[in-house]
Amino acid sequence: EGIAGAPAPFDKGGVKIAVISFLGSGDWLQAFEAGVKRQADALGVEANLSQARNDINAQRELIQQAINLGVKGIVINNGQPEALKDVAQAALDAGIPVVAYDVNLDNAKIPQIEQSDADMARLVLEQAVKEQGETFDGGAVYVSGFAPLDRRYAVWKDFGKKYPGIKEVATWGVVNDSVPASVADQTKAVLAANPTLSVVFTPWDEFARGVKLAIDEAGVADKVKIYGVDISTSDIQAMREPNSPWVATAATNPAVVGEVSVRALAQLIAGQDPGHSVLIQPTLVTKQTLVDNDIKTIEELQEKFPAFKDSDAAKKDWIPASK
Amino acid sequence: MTDHATASSKPASTFAETARKYALFVLLAVMLVGFWSAQPAFINSANLFSILQAVSVVAILGVGVSITMSAGGFDLSVGSVAASSVMAASYAMVVLQMNAFETLGLVLLMGAFIGLVNGLLIVRVGVPDLLATLSTMFLLAGLQLIPTGGRSITAGMMLPNGTTAAGAYDPAFLVLGRGRLFDTVPYPVIVMGIVAILAWFLMERTRWGRVFYAIGGNETAAHLAGAPTKAYRLWAYVLSGTLASLGGLIVASRVGRGDVSAGNSLLLDAVAASLIGFAVLDKRRPHVLGTVLGAIFVGVLLNGLTMLNAPYYTQDFVKGVVLVGALALTFGLGKKKR
Amino acid sequence: MTDHATASSKPASTFAETARKYALFVLLAVMLVGFWSAQPAFINSANLFSILQAVSVVAILGVGVSITMSAGGFDLSVGSVAASSVMAASYAMVVLQMNAFETLGLVLLMGAFIGLVNGLLIVRVGVPDLLATLSTMFLLAGLQLIPTGGRSITAGMMLPNGTTAAGAYDPAFLVLGRGRLFDTVPYPVIVMGIVAILAWFLMERTRWGRVFYAIGGNETAAHLAGAPTKAYRLWAYVLSGTLASLGGLIVASRVGRGDVSAGNSLLLDAVAASLIGFAVLDKRRPHVLGTVLGAIFVGVLLNGLTMLNAPYYTQDFVKGVVLVGALALTFGLGKKKR
Amino acid sequence: MSTSSPPKKIAVSVTGLEKSFGPTRALAGADLIVEAGEIVALMGANGAGKSTLVKILSGSISADGGTILLNGNQVSFASPGEAQAAGIATVHQATDQAGAAGLTVAENLTLNELCGTGSFFVSPRSTRKRAAEIAALIDLDLPLDRDFADLRPAERQLIAIARAVAAKTSVLILDEPTSSLSSTEAERLFSVLRRLKASGIAILYISHRTGDLAAIADRAVVLRGGKVVASFAKPIDFSAAVAAMIGRTLDAALHDGTVSNAPILASVKRARLIPGARPFDLDLRSGEVVAITGTLGSGKSRLLRALFGLEQLAEGEFTLDGKPWLSNGPARSIENGVFMVAEDRWASSLLPPEIPGASIAGTIALPHLPRWFPLGLLRETRERLVASDAIGRLGIKARGPDDTLDQLSGGNQQKVVLARWQAAPCRLLLLDEPFQGVDVGARTDLIAAIRNSQSGSATLIATSDTEEALEVADRILVMRDHSLYEADGSHESLAAVIGSVESIETRAAGTGQTP
Numbered sequence A: 001e002g003i004a005g006a007p008a009p010f011d012k013g014g015v016k017i018a019v020i021s022f023l024g025s026g027d028w029l030q031a032f033e034a035g036v037k038r039q040a041d042a043l044g045v046e047a048n049l050s051q052a053r054n055d056i057n058a059q060r061e062l063i064q065q066a067i068n069l070g071v072k073g074i075v076i077n078n079g080q081p082e083a084l085k086d087v088a089q090a091a092l093d094a095g096i097p098v099v100a101y102d103v104n105l106d107n108a109k110i111p112q113i114e115q116s117d118a119d120m121a122r123l124v125l126e127q128a129v130k131e132q133g134e135t136f137d138g139g140a141v142y143v144s145g146f147a148p149l150d151r152r153y154a155v156w157k158d159f160g161k162k163y164p165g166i167k168e169v170a171t172w173g174v175v176n177d178s179v180p181a182s183v184a185d186q187t188k189a190v191l192a193a194n195p196t197l198s199v200v201f202t203p204w205d206e207f208a209r210g211v212k213l214a215i216d217e218a219g220v221a222d223k224v225k226i227y228g229v230d231i232s233t234s235d236i237q238a239m240r241e242p243n244s245p246w247v248a249t250a251a252t253n254p255a256v257v258g259e260v261s262v263r264a265l266a267q268l269i270a271g272q273d274p275g276h277s278v279l280i281q282p283t284l285v286t287k288q289t290l291v292d293n294d295i296k297t298i299e300e301l302q303e304k305f306p307a308f309k310d311s312d313a314a315k316k317d318w319i320p321a322s323k
Numbered sequence B, C: 001m002t003d004h005a006t007a008s009s010k011p012a013s014t015f016a017e018t019a020r021k022y023a024l025f026v027l028l029a030v031m032l033v034g035f036w037s038a039q040p041a042f043i044n045s046a047n048l049f050s051i052l053q054a055v056s057v058v059a060i061l062g063v064g065v066s067i068t069m070s071a072g073g074f075d076l077s078v079g080s081v082a083a084s085s086v087m088a089a090s091y092a093m094v095v096l097q098m099n100a101f102e103t104l105g106l107v108l109l110m111g112a113f114i115g116l117v118n119g120l121l122i123v124r125v126g127v128p129d130l131l132a133t134l135s136t137m138f139l140l141a142g143l144q145l146i147p148t149g150g151r152s153i154t155a156g157m158m159l160p161n162g163t164t165a166a167g168a169y170d171p172a173f174l175v176l177g178r179g180r181l182f183d184t185v186p187y188p189v190i191v192m193g194i195v196a197i198l199a200w201f202l203m204e205r206t207r208w209g210r211v212f213y214a215i216g217g218n219e220t221a222a223h224l225a226g227a228p229t230k231a232y233r234l235w236a237y238v239l240s241g242t243l244a245s246l247g248g249l250i251v252a253s254r255v256g257r258g259d260v261s262a263g264n265s266l267l268l269d270a271v272a273a274s275l276i277g278f279a280v281l282d283k284r285r286p287h288v289l290g291t292v293l294g295a296i297f298v299g300v301l302l303n304g305l306t307m308l309n310a311p312y313y314t315q316d317f318v319k320g321v322v323l324v325g326a327l328a329l330t331f332g333l334g335k336k337k338r
Numbered sequence D: 001m002s003t004s005s006p007p008k009k010i011a012v013s014v015t016g017l018e019k020s021f022g023p024t025r026a027l028a029g030a031d032l033i034v035e036a037g038e039i040v041a042l043m044g045a046n047g048a049g050k051s052t053l054v055k056i057l058s059g060s061i062s063a064d065g066g067t068i069l070l071n072g073n074q075v076s077f078a079s080p081g082e083a084q085a086a087g088i089a090t091v092h093q094a095t096d097q098a099g100a101a102g103l104t105v106a107e108n109l110t111l112n113e114l115c116g117t118g119s120f121f122v123s124p125r126s127t128r129k130r131a132a133e134i135a136a137l138i139d140l141d142l143p144l145d146r147d148f149a150d151l152r153p154a155e156r157q158l159i160a161i162a163r164a165v166a167a168k169t170s171v172l173i174l175d176e177p178t179s180s181l182s183s184t185e186a187e188r189l190f191s192v193l194r195r196l197k198a199s200g201i202a203i204l205y206i207s208h209r210t211g212d213l214a215a216i217a218d219r220a221v222v223l224r225g226g227k228v229v230a231s232f233a234k235p236i237d238f239s240a241a242v243a244a245m246i247g248r249t250l251d252a253a254l255h256d257g258t259v260s261n262a263p264i265l266a267s268v269k270r271a272r273l274i275p276g277a278r279p280f281d282l283d284l285r286s287g288e289v290v291a292i293t294g295t296l297g298s299g300k301s302r303l304l305r306a307l308f309g310l311e312q313l314a315e316g317e318f319t320l321d322g323k324p325w326l327s328n329g330p331a332r333s334i335e336n337g338v339f340m341v342a343e344d345r346w347a348s349s350l351l352p353p354e355i356p357g358a359s360i361a362g363t364i365a366l367p368h369l370p371r372w373f374p375l376g377l378l379r380e381t382r383e384r385l386v387a388s389d390a391i392g393r394l395g396i397k398a399r400g401p402d403d404t405l406d407q408l409s410g411g412n413q414q415k416v417v418l419a420r421w422q423a424a425p426c427r428l429l430l431l432d433e434p435f436q437g438v439d440v441g442a443r444t445d446l447i448a449a450i451r452n453s454q455s456g457s458a459t460l461i462a463t464s465d466t467e468e469a470l471e472v473a474d475r476i477l478v479m480r481d482h483s484l485y486e487a488d489g490s491h492e493s494l495a496a497v498i499g500s501v502e503s504i505e506t507r508a509a510g511t512g513q514t515p
């Protein structure tokens, strides 16, 4: 079941790749893997999906295991460079091409796919300045140690320097098994302690959910607004709720990230060069657009925003589009 | 008959004893006053109720843990039972389109059933408590994700078979987690109160409660005294499972979606609450009042620190320090020589 | 005098007994063969070694857990000791610019010291084991983040005081986690092997091991028989802390940075390994061989399932099912009538 | 087999009862009848199957075969609860099963009602009230709020007895109820039993103390090898019963106590056990066996514990071999050849079966490990050798040195615990209630063993049973109110000493003195 006209080995089929994610679960991962599957199916490739569940050591083991398994290529999704550089090199040494998403392995042979966390944060924070002005008391939900969050939070800090009127009155946050509920409890304490707070930056949608819950419970939805990152069907519904404080979010489509990663890897396997850096542009989604266009799910968002649905990155004629 | 055992009147309790007994209450009061003076908003009733609301789930799970503990067992599965209940409640409403009451019934039954399975593994098959509930914990952590293929559950979600889920959260269901009595007292706090009172009554004021403790103290002795110890231990797990699923229901109705999680942090917090409870009133054993107070204790600490804008990583540290301090005080003062 | 039957030969063990004794070995063999036939790459030596490497940290921590368990305690802090050791090792090299050997020494000492603190809390102050180690767990979870203000530690990182860290991971240190003997056997596997053999020898073949178990079985009896029980219990925690920090060192040398997320699930996995070990050889008590085998058992299962491309959420489920199955088999067959 | 008074109602009748534990046939077709209003003594050597019979009757284990008739109806109990509901109350031999730690004395006194069908709602007040009533049945005076874990074995045993007596049943079974009690408490128990008997309750009474049996038994039934081999009606010929029990006759137990001139090995000077108690002196000569008797709580155990280094004297000093001796704990004592067998073997010596070292060999070896294996490396053959020797020497009924202690009968467990301290050379051997549950035959053997190994060491035995004291000791002292009284210095005969001891006790009781 190969693809006629495709370069080897895709003309014969039977290609097996491994996709190894740092994350353990969640909507983002689900969508990413769905994208991987779609593109892999279109290419007639068998994709072996595995997850390190936030355990960087486990991610090393999984890469090692993929090498043992003798796959034709490896996608590394997130993770930390120090821990992965040498195993990625080991894969290259074994003749297995590697692409990395959102983790800088600093290796000329490894194409980097990026969704640009900085761009996402900038998009949504610029929207905040546009709507709330250059002077407000803001807060951010943040827990360090998670690379994408670190990058997004850094942008928030920069905004604080750029606009002296923006004051960070509180940072809080927690990552555990029940993020929304725990963040909600914290947020309520913060709201009580800081009545002047008017903008909350949430670099992760789980945080945004918790903050929204707290704002709703405290009944201050008209005073405090949420500017977030990431999107999913349930995020869309949360934003669409009447009087929802969550007014804007910036996101890339994780499914597209998955598709692009597989395409880039396929090119490498076929001996072609997808380029060293593959960038996927984020989209700003506001509450207003969702309501105006009557968008209720991710699928509907994709229909209305083609840029969200697909990316031209790493496309080639011989690579069939995913269905 | 014995010529020693003099007066059956209690000896006047020493200062150390009293200190030990009320150490945690005093500490709690000190904390309240401290936070209040540092941040006046701390003491307003809305904030106090949100503390109680924040601890309600942990307290309810902790009560279950302390019941199994008093019967000499240990339920490691409460966290994942709660997490599974969140998923089950969401699945029932969003996919199966059940209403609030059907959902409540279904999920509580599920919790009781999981407790029953734990109990049967332990008393029938003879698997040690920790092992059996650990297995259940892993089992549920995976099982809860299978119906949706690992996705979290929200209205309008795409199902594995390609169709879109037609149902949604019943607004009546959301009231459980989000509503307030007289616009003041959140329902979860009321549920916690009812659970605490019933459980306290069961454990401290009924024959059954005494037997739970007797089994924990010496199972053979309780058996020889005529107690159907296996049935009791089974019931302890059924109660614990049911309470855990009640906790899960509150989380679900608060969050309004079926979130993927293993519930491990709920487990640790619930265990912490019931362990801190050991020190309350110097009982040195699991008990309901202590568990609830233990949960509140930690809740006050976290709320206050958040208000003072302490970095998140100091919170665990302070939690640890206060724990060690409270324990050293309680146990150190009452050091018994062997 | 008394007409006692002194057949000093042991009775021929029944089929059920043998089945119980070797149930986990048989299951392991079945799994190996099953995965092999489904995926031939499973059985190549590189993969088998990577399974062993993957379980080495959990096994080492599990050995510590099982030592404290045999002495009647329970160390909930192993996971956070390991995590703190990752941070400490990174801090030592990246910020303090120590070399590999100084780092090893420092971190192992730190582990031993934390164990000592646990032990002192338990035997001197009299805090119950679970409570003391739970406090330490929370304490460390916060403490490890304070020196860097919550950031992960990497070469060239910005320190809280605004300067840039000058040091880096010593390449010699990275060899511990990443190197292989004869280019085949990963060093972590060798470390695990040495730890397992030493610990097994200590616990099963020396009088000290005997006393650990005696204390766990009946502390009063051990005390009356002249054992310095407090010292032993202290040592159990020191050993457990040291082993946990050794595990942390391996993680650090594999990961190459001080990561906040490292060591997340180590506690539960280590406890699971030592609990599964109860069933090995039908010992019904914690023991070293069983713990290591328990860790390997879970490792094989997870590796095989990943190779077969099972979705991640089925892994926990299968882990649970196999656990329950193995336990039901082991304990169910040996049901003792009261 | 039954006596010849037809009008009496048969309360329990057991026929052909069978029970095996693996290869051990504990009961091999035992038959037994107890009539209402009758006290039947069940006698038998250690391991004869007495406790097994009791456990079956009380529903805690099930029989392999045979029938039980209770008031004429065939019964078979699946649980102790059922047996209790059917009207059988039991005091079990093992004091570790007498109550639950973590519960108070009051709760433990009402445990049967809590676990059975007492009132559903309880409060500390109602529990105390009911507990006080139950305690009054046997004149038990214990602080009701004390944790059960803090009680001494004798007190635990009394609680179990009070509970059984309060159960208002038709059959009462007592398995060695007096094994930790002194004669005063035992006497009080007997009067309660006589009262119950008069009210028509059938009582099955198990004891190794012939004195007890002589005092209350209407009939004696002897169990041997799991079968009833003899039955004796009143007046019971105990020497014949003992012969039937152990298969041989015992020589007259009394030996003449010679005054020892051997050098003083250990001594206690001007000691006060507790502040305010009368100070006393005690000299122990090498080769001497000294027994201390006295009532419950008089301080016997405390003296032994103090010598062993577990407690401190309020005042006074010890010397050992002429040098001051102050131990800071068991480790130091054992190193210096001071050994102690503590009074509650379940709590003080036994290990749960699943751990290594719970076997007979391991139990005996535990305190000697540092000496036997100085390098730390265990050699199990050495442990087994010592254990096999003990099994043969003391007639321990077991399959071999690897048997775990939970499989042994109570008396055999006690022998193992004693054997432990004969496995090493010793200076001063402290034995607290050493013959608890040991049958008369074995006791003679043990006493012989103790006396024979006494060339260079001294033995101090605390026992609440004067008969035992008489059998074993060269010299008997009486402990009262935490002080020792040497009744008579002349030692004309031990019997005379005991006589004067009893009279001191009576006088003391007459003065109404309280501690």
Ligand SMILES: Nc1ncnc2c1ncn2[C@@H]1O[C@H](COP(=O)(O)OP(=O)(O)OP(=O)(O)O)[C@@H](O)[C@H]1O
Pocket (backbone or CB within 6 Å): D021, D022, D024, D025, D026, D044, D045, D046, D047, D048, D049, D050, D051, D052, D053, D093, D397, D406, D407, D408, D409, D410, D411, D412, D437, D439
């Ligand atoms: N749980 C058990 N497992 C194996 N053997 C047992 C068990 N319980 C009792 N036995 C054996 O059954 C026999 C009878 O024991 P039992 O306890 O009935 O004796 P007993 O007459 O009460 O002795 P004692 O006077 O020493 O208490 C003994 O040989 C004992 O070793």
Ligand SMILES: Nc1ncnc2c1ncn2[C@@H]1O[C@H](COP(=O)(O)OP(=O)(O)OP(=O)(O)O)[C@@H](O)[C@H]1O
Pocket (backbone or CB within 6 Å): B004, B005, D150, D151, D152, D154, D155, D180, D181, D182, D294, D295, D296, D297, D298, D299, D300, D301, D302, D303, D343, D462, D464
């Ligand atoms: N564990 C304990 N807790 C509280 N009091 C104790 C304890 N052990 C002993 N005592 C007290 O010490 C005194 C002496 O007790 P000891 O055990 O020495 O008496 P004994 O003569 O050995 O009595 P018994 O016949 O009951 O063994 C008693 O008044 C008793 O109340």
Ligand SMILES: [Mg+2]
Pocket (backbone or CB within 6 Å): D050, D051, D052, D093, D175, D409, D410, D411
């Ligand atoms: Mg017996």
Ligand SMILES: [Mg+2]
Pocket (backbone or CB within 6 Å): D300, D301, D302, D343, D432, D462
């Ligand atoms: Mg005593």
